[in-house]
Amino acid sequence: MALDSLSRSTVPAWAKIDLQLHQPYRTWLGFGRLRCDWCGERWGRHGCHPRESAARHFLNTASAAQQEAALLAGDITAEDLRLKRRFRPSGAHRRKPSPYPVPAMRFQAAQ
Numbered sequence: 232m233a234l235d236s237l238s239r240s241t242v243p244a245w246a247k248i249d250l251q252l253h254q255p256y257r258t259w260l261g262f263g264r265l266r267c268d269w270c271g272e273r274w275g276r277h278g279c280h281p282r283e284s285a286a287r288h289f290l291n292t293a294s295a296a297q298q299e300a301a302l303l304a305g306d307i308t309a310e311d312l313r314l315k316r317r318f319r320p321s322g323a324h325r326r327k328p329s330p331y332p333v334p335a336m337r338f339q340a341a342q
């Protein structure tokens with residue numbers, strides 16, 4: 232399906248690459264803590280930042296089928312599903328509106 236393939240390409244390549252690069256490994260011959268194989272940061276929530284960022288981007292851009300496949304493959308964990316962008320009623324961290332007016336042409340093209 233055309234729409235399906237469109238949504239498939241919305242996952243940024245860097246996010247897919249970071250998810251592959253930043254993998255956990257156990258220190259002390261498998262008895263120690265989990266650490267990131269790529270950057271050496273501790274693993275888990277708020278540990279390896281590039282990986283968390285990539286997981287968040289993946290969840291926000293991937294289709295449902297992609298997410299399911301990534302979960303099965305182990306690229307994304309159940310823990311990552313909680314990383315999804317939070318809705319803040321206060322509007323904190325919202326992107327500022329651009330100071331430049333959007334040209335009318337762009338609105339016509341979107342329709």
Ligand SMILES: [Zn+2]
Nearest residue numbers: 253267270279
């Ligand atoms: Zn890492």
